[in-house]
Amino acid sequence: MAPIKVDYSLYLVTDPNLVPDGTTLEEQVEKAIKGGVTIVQLREKDAETKDFIDRAKKIHEMTKAAGIPLLINDRLDVALAIDAEGVHIGQDDIDVATARKLLGPDKIIGLSVNYVSEATKAVEDGVDYLGVGAVYDTSTKIPKQPPIGISGLRKILSYLSSVHRYMPAVAIGSINLQTARNVLNLSAVPSRSLDGIAVVSAIIASPDPETVSRELLQIVKEPPYWMSVVKDRTPPAIIADVPTIIAKVQETTPLVHHLINRVATNFAANVTLAVGASPVMSENIPEFADFSSIENGSLLVNMGFATPEAVEMYLAAITEYNQRLRPVVYDPVAGGASTLRKEAVKALLNRSHFDIIKGNEGEIFAVAGEMSHMRGVDSTSSSSMEKKVHVVEGLATKEKTIVVLTGPQDIISDGITTFVLSNGHDYLSSITASGCVLGSILTACLTVSLEDRFLAAVAGVLLYTIAAERAAAQPSVRGPGTFVPALIDELYLLRNMCAKGDSSWLSAAKVERFVLTS
Known part of the structure; x- marks a missing residue:
C-alpha cells in the first residue's frame, strides 16, 4: 500500500x-x-x-x-x-x-x-x-x-x-x-x-x-451552510422567537419565487403579499439566474407537474438557488400518486438540496421511500404518531433538511428535535391549495431565518394555523368560501401585530416536543 x-x-x-x-x-x-x-x-x-x-x-x-x-x-x-x-x-x-x-x-x-x-x-x-x-x-x-x-x-x-x-x-x-x-x-x-x-x-x-x-x-x-447550532430547542424558547421572524418578513420583503401548481397561483400570491413578502411566478428558465441572485430571494418548488420537462425546469431553478446558497422549499405534491411522480421525486432528491421539505403524510412517506396511500393529491394513510415521527426524523437526517408533515397535527423535525403542533381548522382541508400556500409562508420565513431553518418552519406553521383558527371564528365566515378571504385578512393582521411587537396571539399556540420511545 x-x-x-x-x-x-x-x-x-x-x-x-x-x-x-x-x-x-x-x-x-x-x-x-x-x-x-x-x-x-x-x-x-x-x-x-x-x-x-x-x-x-x-x-x-x-x-x-x-x-x-x-x-x-x-x-x-x-x-x-x-x-x-x-x-x-x-x-x-x-x-x-x-x-x-x-x-x-x-x-x-x-x-x-x-x-x-x-x-x-x-x-x-x-x-x-x-x-x-x-x-x-x-x-x-x-x-x-x-x-x-x-x-x-x-x-x-x-x-x-x-x-x-x-x-x-x-x-x-x-x-x-x-x-x-x-x-x-x-x-x-x-x-x-x-x-x-x-x-x-x-x-x-x-x-x-x-x-x-x-x-x-x-x-x-467549507462546512455546509445549514450546520448552525441552536442553544435552546424547548417549545417556549422557539415560540418566543416566532414574532421576530414574522416581523422580519415584513421589514425586509423577501422575494418568493414560485414554481407552483397553477390552481394555487392566485391564492399563493395573495397569501405571500399578506405576510409581507413579494411573490413572483416565473417558469421562464432564462430568468432563474437573475432571480436567484437577489440577496433576499428564495425558491418554492411545488411539484404541480411531474413531466420530464417540468422536472428539468425545477432542476434548472434549484441549481441556480443552490449554487448561490439561497433558500429552497420543496412541496412534493402527490409524490406517491403515480410512478411518474415517484420518479420525479427521486430525480429531484438526487440532484438538489432542500432547506425544507413540506407535504402531507402520503407525500412525506413517498419521499422517504415508505409505503403511502394517496388519492390524487390527498393522503389517505393514517399511521400512528410514533410511525410518522420515525419517518419524518429519518428523512430529515438523510436529506439534511427540515421536514414538515402537515395534517390534523403538524410534525416538524430537523432529525434531532421534533415538535408536534396542534393548531389549525377543518376548513383548511376543505379549500383548494391550502397546503400549497403554506409553502409560500414557509419560504418567506425561511428567507429571513436561514441560520435557523427549524425556527422558520415553526414560525410559518404557527402563523398559518393560528390565522386559520382566528379566521374561522369571524362572524362573517359561514363556510370554506367565506373562510379564504378571512384567512388572508388574519395573516395580514397577525403580521402587523408582530411588526408592532404584539405577540399576544401566540398564547393560542399548541406546541409539544415529541421524543420517540424506541
Whole structure:
C-alpha cells in the first residue's frame, strides 16, 4: 500500500479535447495547480505512446514542483516510464493485483466503482482510493453504467463507514461549481463523507482554471451552510422567537419565487403579499439566474407537474438557488400518486438540496421511500404518531433538511428535535391549495431565518394555523368560501401585530416536543 498521505480534496482529471482555443493542456493544468488542485490524473485516450509520455513528463515536472501526485489513467507503461506516483484504472482494465505487482508497494492505485459490490472487491484487493461514479450524466466520458446519483454515493459511503472508514473516496461525474456542494454535503452519512471531488470540464474547459479551482477547493473545505447550532430547542424558547421572524418578513420583503401548481397561483400570491413578502411566478428558465441572485430571494418548488420537462425546469431553478446558497422549499405534491411522480421525486432528491421539505403524510412517506396511500393529491394513510415521527426524523437526517408533515397535527423535525403542533381548522382541508400556500409562508420565513431553518418552519406553521383558527371564528365566515378571504385578512393582521411587537396571539399556540420511545 502507498505509504504517502494524499490530499484528494480537489482531484483534476485531464481531457485534451476540452482545452479552450488559444491555450494548451499544460497551461490549463499549471493554472489549476496554482488555484489549489491537490492531485492530477492525466487521461489521454487517443494519444500515441510517445506523445503520452512526452506530455506526462511535462506535467509531472509541474506536479512535483507543487508537491502533489500525478496519476496516469489506465496506462501502467506510461506511469512506469515517467515514475508517476500511481495509476487510476477502471473495472475493465488491468486487475489490481497485477498492477500492484508491476508498480510496487509504494505507488497509488485507484479504481472506479459504481456499486457496493465493486467497492467491496476493490477494498479486498488493496486499492488506495475509490473513484465513485459517474454521479451525474457527463459529456467527457461515455459511462458504461447509468449515473448513480447522490443515493448511490450514500450507499458506498455507508459501506465504507462500517467496513473501511479510512479508505479514501472521490466522486466524479459532472461535478462543477453548481453541483459540488450538493455532491459533498448530501452524500455524507454518519461518520463518513467524501474525501474529495474529481473535476474534468469545469476546470479544463474554463477560460480561468485558476479561479475555478480556487472556488471549488473552497467549497470542498467549507462546512455546509445549514450546520448552525441552536442553544435552546424547548417549545417556549422557539415560540418566543416566532414574532421576530414574522416581523422580519415584513421589514425586509423577501422575494418568493414560485414554481407552483397553477390552481394555487392566485391564492399563493395573495397569501405571500399578506405576510409581507413579494411573490413572483416565473417558469421562464432564462430568468432563474437573475432571480436567484437577489440577496433576499428564495425558491418554492411545488411539484404541480411531474413531466420530464417540468422536472428539468425545477432542476434548472434549484441549481441556480443552490449554487448561490439561497433558500429552497420543496412541496412534493402527490409524490406517491403515480410512478411518474415517484420518479420525479427521486430525480429531484438526487440532484438538489432542500432547506425544507413540506407535504402531507402520503407525500412525506413517498419521499422517504415508505409505503403511502394517496388519492390524487390527498393522503389517505393514517399511521400512528410514533410511525410518522420515525419517518419524518429519518428523512430529515438523510436529506439534511427540515421536514414538515402537515395534517390534523403538524410534525416538524430537523432529525434531532421534533415538535408536534396542534393548531389549525377543518376548513383548511376543505379549500383548494391550502397546503400549497403554506409553502409560500414557509419560504418567506425561511428567507429571513436561514441560520435557523427549524425556527422558520415553526414560525410559518404557527402563523398559518393560528390565522386559520382566528379566521374561522369571524362572524362573517359561514363556510370554506367565506373562510379564504378571512384567512388572508388574519395573516395580514397577525403580521402587523408582530411588526408592532404584539405577540399576544401566540398564547393560542399548541406546541409539544415529541421524543420517540424506541
